[in-house]
Structures are given as C-alpha cells and as structure tokens.
Amino acid sequence: MLTEVEKRVLECIDADEVVRWTQELVRIPSVYRPLTGEGEEQAAAWVRQRFEEMGLVTHWELVAPGRPNVIGILEARVDGPRKTLMFEGHTDVVTEGDPAAWSHGGPFSGALVDGRIYGRGANDMKGGLVAAMCATKAIIRSGVRLKGDILIGALVDEEGAMLGVKHFVERGWAKRVDAAIICEPEENHLCIAQKGVMWARITCSGVMAHGAMPLTGVNPIYPLATLLTKLRELEAAEIARVGRHEFLGQPSITPTIIQSPVSGEPQNNVMPGQARLTLDCRLIPGQSPEDLEAQIRALFDVVKAGEDGRLRFDFEMIESRPPTFIEREHPFVQLLHAAYRDTTGKEPIYGGVPGTTDGTILFARAGVPIVTVGPGDIHIPHHVDEWIGIDELLEATRFYAVAALRFLGVA
Ligand SMILES: [Zn+2]
Known part of the structure; x- marks a missing residue:
C-alpha cells in the first residue's frame, strides 16, 4: 500500500517532462571517440544544468579531458547522521555504427513513435538516468522533506574501462553511499547478481x-x-x-x-x-x-x-x-521489492546481469550494496534502432521515487 505522502509525490511526476528530457539527452551524442576527443561533455553539461535548476548541490569532476562526472545531491536539512541513496547512471553511449542503418531519423533523433523513444542511449541508459532525475524532481516538487540524501551520479566511461566510477570511488564519494540503485536497462527486474x-x-x-x-x-x-x-x-x-x-x-x-x-x-x-x-x-x-x-x-x-x-x-x-551478489533477504532488496509491488501492483521479477556494470566497482571496491534495476528491454542495448518504452520509463520513475522515500524516510 502506498502512503498518502507517497501518492502525493507520484502525482508530482510530470510524464511529459520524463519523455522530453529523455529525448533531449538522447539528441546529444555522447559516444567516446578517442581520435577526435569527443565524449560525454555536452551530455554531462545538460545533466548539470538540470541538477542546478532542481537546486541540487552539484559537483563537476573531470575524470579525463572532456570526460566529466556530474554528481547531484538532494541534501536533507536534518541534524545528525543521515543515510544516502545513490542512483547510478552513465552518460556515455556506445557507437551508433552505420548511421544509415537507423530508422526514425537517424541514431540521435530521439524520435517518439508508438510509445517508444528511439536513439542510441535511449535504453542504455539515458532513459534510466532521466527516470532517477525525474523521481528526485517529483520529491522536490511535492514539498516532502527526506531524512536522508539522494545522490545521483551521472558518470563517464561505463562502456569502456569504467574510469568514471573508479574516479568516484577514489575521490571518496562511495564512502557516504549506503545503497545504490544501478539504473541500467533490466526491464525493471530486480537484478541481485552480476557476472x-x-x-x-x-x-x-x-x-x-x-x-x-x-x-x-x-x-x-x-x-x-x-x-x-x-x-x-x-x-x-x-x-x-x-x-x-x-x-x-x-x-x-x-x-x-x-x-x-x-x-x-x-x-x-x-x-x-x-x-x-x-x-x-x-x-x-x-x-x-x-x-x-x-x-x-x-x-x-x-x-x-x-x-x-x-x-x-x-x-x-x-x-x-568480481561477480556481485546481494541476498534476497537483504533489507535493501526487501525494501525495493515492496516499493515495486506497491507502486505497480505486480510482484517484481528477480534477475541477474550477464555482464558487469559500474555497480560492480561500487560493490567490489567500496562495499556498497547494489541492485541493478532500470527501464528498457534487456536485449536492446548496443543494437541499431535502440529504443525505450515510455510505459517502462514512467514505471521506473514512480518506483524510484517510492524507493527513495522509503529508504531515506520522510522528515
Ligand atoms: Zn549501460
């Protein structure tokens, strides 16, 4: 059952904005091209601008030339120790391959067709990142005060050597993170293991x-x-x-x-x-x-x-x-289970990630409990005509908001 406060926050999710932001971010190509030096900078700048408009405490940390991590924190204004929930996403996308192979106006069109947004990165994972941002924005808009902090990490180079998350850990950020949701495309399944x-x-x-x-x-x-x-x-x-x-x-x-x-x-x-x-x-x-x-x-x-x-x-x-694993009985998993069920009316599906994610580094190097759960078809990352469904995108936004309210508590 959702509480009245949770319902109030969910009413503050602007569905049109979730779609529009995903389109805007997809339209900024952020393939890392070592030969030209192009990378995540423009996409990161877009994220930073949204963070600042939302009033988040925003950090811009250069990992390599043209490759900045952006970290946004919604700080709770309460005294004493408080928890931090991280939403983790990456701003880099893999190569579009042959642009002529793409339908719907090319690889970075962000075209909206039959309830899907198309473009490189729509699924992996600009959609998931936007869902986390819009969930946080809904909490701010509702006026509900949290007892802990939301930290959104929009990191670079997940598709490469994971330099962004390694930098994040080396800079000490992970120390304050009590648990992390890795917003990778997993059809909103709760993935509790990763190879x-x-x-x-x-x-x-x-x-x-x-x-x-x-x-x-x-x-x-x-x-x-x-x-x-x-x-x-x-x-x-x-x-x-x-x-x-x-x-x-x-x-x-x-x-x-x-x-x-x-x-x-x-x-x-x-x-x-x-x-x-x-x-x-x-x-x-x-x-x-x-x-x-x-x-x-x-x-x-x-x-x-x-x-x-x-x-x-x-x-x-x-x-x-290393492989990562968190028990189903872990309180964080239980909390996400209930948040998903109460938000969607469905029991969650559990799963595993066949590859590694930035979450692997958070888990292995900093001991952060992680669950990988985000919107988007599991098999579509890195394909031509990559897409994300608006229904899943909105489901993730709602689920993330409720998960944050419950994990951090309401002041
Ligand atoms: Zn990814």
Whole structure:
C-alpha cells in the first residue's frame, strides 16, 4: 500500500517532462571517440544544468579531458547522521555504427513513435538516468522533506574501462553511499547478481629455431596446446564446483585470441619463439578473479614439468571485476521489492546481469550494496534502432521515487 505522502509525490511526476528530457539527452551524442576527443561533455553539461535548476548541490569532476562526472545531491536539512541513496547512471553511449542503418531519423533523433523513444542511449541508459532525475524532481516538487540524501551520479566511461566510477570511488564519494540503485536497462527486474569478468593474456615463451631443426630450439606451441586442454578441464571443474547460478547460469573460461608468432613475420619454416593466448573468463558468485588466476598459474607448473627447462609462461591480467551478489533477504532488496509491488501492483521479477556494470566497482571496491534495476528491454542495448518504452520509463520513475522515500524516510 502506498502512503498518502507517497501518492502525493507520484502525482508530482510530470510524464511529459520524463519523455522530453529523455529525448533531449538522447539528441546529444555522447559516444567516446578517442581520435577526435569527443565524449560525454555536452551530455554531462545538460545533466548539470538540470541538477542546478532542481537546486541540487552539484559537483563537476573531470575524470579525463572532456570526460566529466556530474554528481547531484538532494541534501536533507536534518541534524545528525543521515543515510544516502545513490542512483547510478552513465552518460556515455556506445557507437551508433552505420548511421544509415537507423530508422526514425537517424541514431540521435530521439524520435517518439508508438510509445517508444528511439536513439542510441535511449535504453542504455539515458532513459534510466532521466527516470532517477525525474523521481528526485517529483520529491522536490511535492514539498516532502527526506531524512536522508539522494545522490545521483551521472558518470563517464561505463562502456569502456569504467574510469568514471573508479574516479568516484577514489575521490571518496562511495564512502557516504549506503545503497545504490544501478539504473541500467533490466526491464525493471530486480537484478541481485552480476557476472564477473577476467580478461587475461598468457604468453608461452620458448626458443625460436629453423623448422627443419626443431630440436635446436624450444617450440612454445605444443605446451600452449597442452595448457588449453587443461583450461578446458579447469572450466569443467569450476562448473562442477560452483554449479549453475539461478540467474547467471554457469561460469566460463573462453579462449578468444590465439597468436603465434607473437611478433614478426609468420613463416612456414620458422618455429616461433612465442605463442600467446587471450582468455575471456566469466565468473559467478563463489568464484573470484584472484582464485582463478592462482589456479591457472598452477597449471603452468603442471605443463612445464614435462618440458624443456627454458620454457616459460607469463600471465598478464588485462581486466578483472568480481561477480556481485546481494541476498534476497537483504533489507535493501526487501525494501525495493515492496516499493515495486506497491507502486505497480505486480510482484517484481528477480534477475541477474550477464555482464558487469559500474555497480560492480561500487560493490567490489567500496562495499556498497547494489541492485541493478532500470527501464528498457534487456536485449536492446548496443543494437541499431535502440529504443525505450515510455510505459517502462514512467514505471521506473514512480518506483524510484517510492524507493527513495522509503529508504531515506520522510522528515
Ligand atoms: Zn549501460
């Protein structure tokens, strides 16, 4: 059941504004293009202007040239310690690809057709960011005073190395955050688990030689092949150990690049000195990148045992992000469950995120409890003709407002 105060806040949501703001933000391209230096700056400036108009305490923090995080805080005017709820979004979008492939006026049209807003970023995730902004605006407009703070983070580079959220954590912002809603497109499902990732480069070094006289060198390719078969066994052992996750399925160790020679001209009669393998490992709760790395390194010794003493393996971690998980029984999840049910009249659907999000960094580096829940079809991110449905957008706006009122309390 919604309280009278909650109903009053929901009446203050301006549906036309939710749509208009989403269109405006989609119309500002914010693809990061390293060659030209274009990035999130214009989109971030739009967000900053809205924050300032709403009266939020606004911070503009440059993460890299042309790439600012924008942080807006609705401060509670109460004495003593108070909680902070974060709504997390990112201002960058992925490339539009071939603009000619887009319908409805091109990749950044923000066209409104049959209840959907089209354009790169509409779904991932300018719609979700606008929903958080408009939920906060409704609370302000209603005159209801919160007992805690809403912090909206519009961060850069989620689609890249997640520099924005890493900067946010390094600057100490995450310390004050008690819980975060990651506004990524999940059809408003409550996603309580996210897969982790580990990208690693393994180089096997031997001794280069003439193909006609292989015994004068050490061929790295056979040992690398042996390692590959052992990695497949390791994958099977890890699947057997941690099982299938309810929302994420099973973990994987996937070789994605295999390369030899690593440098120089490949030639039929030259036995290369090096062979290299790149792995894309996806992790589920119960696994960690550190543990997986240790297990892979242990395989190096197993393979080397039967080989020439000059053979060497090197492990290089390219990127590692742990899986995240929050229990259904966690008070934050319970609160969101009830807020969703009371706002929509439906029981929420639980789910998991197959990839990683900025929330992964908040969880792993700062211990912030996170739930990923936002508007937008789960399968449409990064597609041509990306869209978001206005019904889901408004549902998220209403749900976010009630979630904030309940998490922070009304003064
Ligand atoms: Zn996203």
